[in-house]
Amino acid sequence: MKSKLAIVKIGGNVIEDPQQLSKFLMFFAQMPEYKILVHGGGKLATELAKKLGIETQMVGGRRITDAANLEVITMVYAGLTNKNIVAQLQAKACNAIGLSGADGDTIQAHKRRVGEIDYGFAGDVDGINASTIGILLDNDFTPVFCAMTHDGLGQLLNTNADTIAAEIAIGMGKTFETTLYYCFEKKGVLSDVDDNDSVIEKINTKTYQTLLEERKIVDGMLPKLENCFHALQHDVERVCIGDLSMVGPNAQRFTTITL
Amino acid sequence: MKSKLAIVKIGGNVIEDPQQLSKFLMFFAQMPEYKILVHGGGKLATELAKKLGIETQMVGGRRITDAANLEVITMVYAGLTNKNIVAQLQAKACNAIGLSGADGDTIQAHKRRVGEIDYGFAGDVDGINASTIGILLDNDFTPVFCAMTHDGLGQLLNTNADTIAAEIAIGMGKTFETTLYYCFEKKGVLSDVDDNDSVIEKINTKTYQTLLEERKIVDGMLPKLENCFHALQHDVERVCIGDLSMVGPNAQRFTTITL
Numbered sequence: 001m002k003s004k005l006a007i008v009k010i011g012g013n014v015i016e017d018p019q020q021l022s023k024f025l026m027f028f029a030q031m032p033e034y035k036i037l038v039h040g041g042g043k044l045a046t047e048l049a050k051k052l053g054i055e056t057q058m059v060g061g062r063r064i065t066d067a068a069n070l071e072v073i074t075m076v077y078a079g080l081t082n083k084n085i086v087a088q089l090q091a092k093a094c095n096a097i098g099l100s101g102a103d104g105d106t107i108q109a110h111k112r113r114v115g116e117i118d119y120g121f122a123g124d125v126d127g128i129n130a131s132t133i134g135i136l137l138d139n140d141f142t143p144v145f146c147a148m149t150h151d152g153l154g155q156l157l158n159t160n161a162d163t164i165a166a167e168i169a170i171g172m173g174k175t176f177e178t179t180l181y182y183c184f185e186k187k188g189v190l191s192d193v194d195d196n197d198s199v200i201e202k203i204n205t206k207t208y209q210t211l212l213e214e215r216k217i218v219d220g221m222l223p224k225l226e227n228c229f230h231a232l233q234h235d236v237e238r239v240c241i242g243d244l245s246m247v248g249p250n251a252q253r254f255t256t257i258t259l
Numbered sequence: 260m261k262s263k264l265a266i267v268k269i270g271g272n273v274i275e276d277p278q279q280l281s282k283f284l285m286f287f288a289q290m291p292e293y294k295i296l297v298h299g300g301g302k303l304a305t306e307l308a309k310k311l312g313i314e315t316q317m318v319g320g321r322r323i324t325d326a327a328n329l330e331v332i333t334m335v336y337a338g339l340t341n342k343n344i345v346a347q348l349q350a351k352a353c354n355a356i357g358l359s360g361a362d363g364d365t366i367q368a369h370k371r372r373v374g375e376i377d378y379g380f381a382g383d384v385d386g387i388n389a390s391t392i393g394i395l396l397d398n399d400f401t402p403v404f405c406a407m408t409h410d411g412l413g414q415l416l417n418t419n420a421d422t423i424a425a426e427i428a429i430g431m432g433k434t435f436e437t438t439l440y441y442c443f444e445k446k447g448v449l450s451d452v453d454d455n456d457s458v459i460e461k462i463n464t465k466t467y468q469t470l471l472e473e474r475k476i477v478d479g480m481l482p483k484l485e486n487c488f489h490a491l492q493h494d495v496e497r498v499c500i501g502d503l504s505m506v507g508p509n510a511q512r513f514t515t516i517t518l
Binding site (some may be wrong): 048051052071074075076077078079080082083084086087088090091095096097098099100102103104105135139141148150152153154155156 | 307310311330333334335336337338339341342343345346347349350354355356357358359361362363364394398400407409411412413414415
């Protein structure tokens with residue numbers, strides 16, 4: 001029987017609020033299964049860039065990562081945010097080890113090809129090194145990934161944290177029973193976007209089609225759910241979407257997605 | 260028989276010069292024995308602090324690490340410098356993994372007690388986690404440590420890189436035959452400080468006494484050598500001091516210190 005592995009992704013809303021972060025890390029530290037944390041960087045990088053007089057260009061919600069922005073991201077994501085999370089988890093008796101995709105060659109990527117838009121030093125993931133991550137898990141480490149990868153030729157790359165979490169869940173799915181948790185500001189997938197209590201508790205391929213037909217899945221949630229089904233079709237057991245209480249001992253309602 | 264382990268410390272003079280760094284990393288990647296890299300941060304942190312309008316106070320050559328400076332150091336040492344070194348080593352087929360002392364709880368420290376001077380978030384090392392570092396080495400990882408530790412209570416601490424290198428060498432000395440390499444700008448311990456070719460190739464306890472009596476060891480070299488003998492008296496096999504060519508295939512003259 002496969003061992004259980006939780007891959008938990010947190011975003012800016014948790015990282016930027018010290019109290020929320022501390023609460024989340026307490027929950028995360030107490031999860032009994034094998035686990036991996038993936039974090040984005042949030043607004044801190046944008047704020048630092050601003051202080052340094054570095055322009056941050058966004059196209060369609062995506063950052064254009066020029067060399068100066070890559071330095072800022074490396075400082076904030078891999079340095080400030082990652083190491084503070086690691087130190088806090090250690091204080092909560094969780095043997096965290098902070099990683100970028102370059103560390104241990106854990107996530108291989110390539111610089112996004114230049115099409116209509118040149119995203120600069122943005123990385124598209126080619127694959128993860130499941131055996132190396134497995135060695136860390138087997139030796140009681142809890143990997144904490146920041147949203148950075150590398151091209152194997154010495155270049156660090158800025159990479160979407162949702163994608164990293166999904167790719168790790170997919171890559172580890174062959175040897176572990178993996179659950180992918182996306183923590184965000186809402187309680188789950190909502191049937192009424194204006195009502196945070198209208199959580200749809202279970203979604204599968206069939207009910208997803210119905211929700212689509214009823215036009216209940218809109219805007220930002222659509223690509224998120226497409227990514228979830230992509231992961232489920234590639235060895236991931238289940239995907240859970242909800243707020244940070246989802247991984248706590250008294251988890252309230254959240255959305256669980258299966259095939 | 261114990262396996263050989265090299266602990267190599269590099270400072271600002273190598274880190275700040277991309278060509279020197281690349282040359283050094285090529286040498287380091289090719290060292291056949293088990294190995295660990297320890298790096299300081301150099302002037303980059305001071306420059307970033309300046310750009311951000313954060314004052315950096317130095318007392319007796321030591322940085323006073325207030326909260327704002329600790330953030331800067333975490334960004335530069337653990338982020339920018341560490342991850343770029345890791346990515347470059349990976350490109351040279353060396354399976355580097357970047358660490359602070361918080362990662363894997365590898366280096367335990369405490370905040371320096373406030374005496375005449377309050378050094379702020381400066382860490383004095385209590386000990387290293389030799390078994391955890393050993394697990395990484397046994398699994399083909401090459402640890403790359405930045406000059407940061409933690410107190411186990413969630414606080415990151417700025418810690419002298421020379422000290423970290425010595426403590427790692429001492430801690431690993433029970434299970435490995437350890438050699439501690441201090442790379443700096445000169446070719447070794449010089450008998451004439453103005454002549455970079457006057458390298459003293461071998462120093463031991465006896466000849467060190469003679470050098471002291473002849474007043475050939477002066478200024479900054481004195482505490483450095485005291486630290487070397489401290490390490491030698493605690494399970495470290497030998498200490499080598501020289502420039503970066505010391506770890507290369509055509510090593511030139513450098514200083515080797517033994518008991």
